[in-house]
Structure formats: C-alpha cells, structure tokens
Amino acid sequence: MRSLTCSAIALSLMAGSASAHNGHSKDDDQKTGIESPVDNAKVEAFDIVFTHAHTNGNIVTFHMTTNGIAGSETPEPVGELGGAPAYAYVWPTSLDPSTVGFDEGAGILALAAAVHPDFDDTPLFDENRDGDASNDGQTWHSHWVVLSPTEACGPGAFAVKDIPEGTQPNLPATWPGLPILLDSPGFTPLFEGPEVKINVAFPLGLDVSDMSYDGVTAALRVNANIHSPLFCVTDVFDIASGDLSLPGRLNQDGTRAER
Numbered sequence: 001m002r003s004l005t006c007s008a009i010a011l012s013l014m015a016g017s018a019s020a021h022n023g024h025s026k027d028d029d030q031k032t033g034i035e036s037p038v039d040n041a042k043v044e045a046f047d048i049v050f051t052h053a054h055t056n057g058n059i060v061t062f063h064m065t066t067n068g069i070a071g072s073e074t075p076e077p078v079g080e081l082g083g084a085p086a087y088a089y090v091w092p093t094s095l096d097p098s099t100v101g102f103d104e105g106a107g108i109l110a111l112a113a114a115v116h117p118d119f120d121d122t123p124l125f126d127e128n129r130d131g132d133a134s135n136d137g138q139t140w141h142s143h144w145v146v147l148s149p150t151e152a153c154g155p156g157a158f159a160v161k162d163i164p165e166g167t168q169p170n171l172p173a174t175w176p177g178l179p180i181l182l183d184s185p186g187f188t189p190l191f192e193g194p195e196v197k198i199n200v201a202f203p204l205g206l207d208v209s210d211m212s213y214d215g216v217t218a219a220l221r222v223n224a225n226i227h228s229p230l231f232c233v234t235d236v237f238d239i240a241s242g243d244l245s246l247p248g249r250l251n252q253d254g255t256r257a258e259r
Contacts (some may be wrong), residue, residue: 010036031111033063034215034240037195044068045089046237049194051215054092054251058204062091063109063197064215065242068198071140071189075219078116083224086116086231089189089196090125092147094126094246095208100144101172102181107148110216113189113196115140119222121176140189142198144172146181153232160220160231180230213248 009158033052047067052090054061064070075085090110098104117138161181163169167253172183187198202208219235241247 018069023210026064027083027226032251033177036215036238036240036246039238040067042067042238045070045073046217048215048238048240051091051240051248052251053128053208053211053248054214058202058206060200060202060208060211060250061197062213063195063196064089064091064201064217067195068215070194071191072116074115074138077138079118081119081222084116084118084222085234086114086222088112088114088218090145092212092214092216092244092246094212095145097181098170098240099202099206099208100183100185101170101175102144102146102183103170104183105167108158110145110147111200112143112145113140113141113198113199114143114220120177121182122186123176124174124184125186127188128156133213140191140196142187142189144162144183144185145249147233150229150232153234154230159229159231159237162228164228178230179228182231195217202219209252210249211250212246214246215248216244 033050034051036048038047038049045066045068047066049067050065066241072199073087075087078084084221091108092224093111095109096104097106097109109129115138119135122141125133127141146161147158148161150157151193153159163179163181174184175187176182176184177247190197216239217235220231223230
C-alpha cells in the first residue's frame with residue numbers, strides 16, 4: 001500500500017512540477033528526461049522513477065524523483081572521519097570537469113546532493129544556520145565531484161578522484177581543502193515529497209546546451225585508514241538509465257544568457 005501511495009505522489013509531483021518549469025510541458029520533460037521503472041525491492045527514497053534537467057538562462061535545474069520521500073534516509077554516524085558513510089543523489093554529466101574549475105579531462109563530472117553526519121566539507125557555508133559553519137555534514141548539501149574507476153574500492157567501483165601528494169591540479173575557488181576532486185559550491189538541495197532538485201548557476205555565456213546526464217543514488221564511505229582512495233562509492237542503490245549511458249538531455253527554455 002505504501003509503495004502504491006508513494007508512486008502516486010511521485011507521478012503527481014512529476015506532472016505538477018513539469019507544468020511549472022517556465023512553460024515546460026510534462027511531455028517536453030519526459031522526452032528529454034529519463035523514466036525508470038519502480039522497483040519495490042529497493043529502498044523507496046533511493047528508487048529513481050524520473051530524472052530530468054532544464055535551463056532558465058544560465059541556470060540549470062537538476063531534478064530527481066523517487067518512489068518514496070527523497071532525503072528521508074540518512075546514514076548512521078560512526079563517530080569519526082575514518083570509515084564515515086555518506087548517502088548521495090548524483091547526476092553524472094558529460095560536462096568536462098574544467099567547466100567548474102578542475103583540470104580538463106580529469107574524469108566524470110557529477111553533481112551531488114550529499115549527507116554525511118560524521119564530518120563537514122562545506123567550510124564556507126552554515127547549512128543548519130546555527131552560527132557554526134563546521135558542523136553541517138548531517139544537513140543535505142551540494143557538491144561537484146570528479147569520479148573515476150578505482151579498482152582499489154572494489155571490482156568495477158568508482159571513487160571521488162584523489163589528489164596525489166605533491167601535485168597541484170586546478171581546483172575551484174570553493175574547494176573545501178580535502179585531498180580529492182570535490183567542490184562545495186553552496187547550491188542548496190531542495191526536497192519536496194519524492195523529489196530532490198538543485199539549481200546550478202553556470203557562468204554567463206557558457207554554453208552547456210549539449211550536456212547529457214544520468215541519475216544515480218549511492219552510498220559512499222571514507223577509507224578507514226584515511227588514505228588513497230579516500231572516498232569510495234560502496235553501494236549503488238539505483239541508476240536512472242540502468243547502464244550509466246547518460247541518455248538525459250536538457251529541456252531548454254529557449255533563452256540564452258548573454259555575457
């Protein structure tokens with residue numbers, strides 16, 4: 001009964017939100033987005049049923065709709081950084097990492113909404129608004145991450161790419177200081193029932209219209225010894241496309257931000 005109810009809510013929100021996107025129709029979003037079948041064997045909050053993205057000038061809004069209540073599941077803390085778990089809603093993209101300040105060709109650039117109660121990696125932002133910018137890991141927040149296949153995390157596994165000691169790669173201004181290719185840009189994840197979305201601002205004049213994307217829900221974990229590989233993907237709950245083929249395309253509003 002719960003699965004049927006959550007599915008109905010998800011479909012209702014998909015229809016309502018699509019019609020409100022600056023004139024975008026549900027049909028437009030469904031043509032450019034990724035529909036995924038409900039799987040009642042999966043945790044509902046991580047069971048993806050629809051993923052899409054649309055533009056409004058230089059703003060791209062990334063959406064993911066689940067079969068449950070998005071953001072309702074958070075990992076149990078372990079009390080220290082070593083072995084600390086994280087949950088994430090992830091949009092892998094075809095954008096080059098240099099688009100947001102990393103080195104060109106560094107890996108797969110992905111946007112993520114993440115939560116990890118054992119550590120804070122957004123030192124510039126106070127997400128829970130308690131006057132302390134260093135204790136917000138338990139609050140959902142956004143990252144750009146560069147992912148790469150990392151066999152040390154397991155066969156076929158991915159990790160947030162490490163920064164080798166002694167190297168000086170290009171990094172975004174809001175890089176939080178961890179030795180991995182991870183940025184904390186401060187875009188707030190917005191949750192409403194089964195949906196999570198993030199509004200992302202790109203530089204004026206930058207053309208991202210050819211971007212493709214996918215949707216993933218996943219668990220990650222910090223290496224217990226706090227060394228390379230530092231942050232491994234340990235469990236993939238769901239992949240919108242089923243095969244990480246990045247079939248999603250931007251639903252464009254017809255406007256182009258001018259420099």
